[in-house]
Amino acid sequence: MPFYELTLITRNLAKPDLYKTLHRAAKTLLEHGAVIRELQSLGHRDLPHKLSAKQTKESTYSSNYFLISLYMSRDEQTTMNSVLHKDLDILKSKFVKIEPEEQIECTLDEELKPVTQRQSVQDLRQNQKVGHFTRQKIYKRVEKEWRAIPKSFPIAPMRE
Template structure:
């Protein structure tokens, strides 16, 4: 069974209601065959954007965040997210597999970032693969055309006719 990080975002509740909500979610996990490895409260935080509660459709601006590390099968995870999305005290539930988490690069590229932008390898690749769209190309063409017309032209004098 793969390890999942399950994020539970609850409404702003009293302590007793919050305990009942977390107990209800945890027992639902355990009843469906999941093994809870650890549970962590991330505290009471402001939401990045307004959410509406399911029952009364009232706006919610701050919530409680909880993080559960659980071992469960993929089918159980899909069933649990569908089941807990119907809970009226939970605003959001999201499960992320440990395999899906982005990993940090092993090497440090600080010396590359300290170079001026013109000498960076990434900028050189961008310049090599650069393609101009229609409008920038036309702007460039008109600018070159204006500069060309601004240059005084001297026409050669033709030889006299015989």
């Protein structure tokens, strides 16, 4: 089953009504074969643009945002999209498919080595490409440092 994130934007509701709306949405998801992994409230926020309620047509400028992480089959996702769209307390609902992340292997041993002994740094040094402009800057810096060193004539040894 693919992994989805469902974003719900509800009407401005009191806490008991908001609870009922979320309970109804989660129950509907579970009845259609979804496995809810996480339900997260993103808080009460201003909307990016004016939305109007479905039945009363009243304008809404701020609302509650919720994010539900879930596993669900593709067929059920399309039917759930239409079911949630018909709910009067939910202004917008959007499913976003999340691709599974690659497993990151632990490279702590590599990171604890001194910088010069790391394989990534050695690869960078071997494959290093320095452009003309960078070479000029390096040459000028070295030349400036060379001129800053005080030069003096050698002192002859004492005669006996």
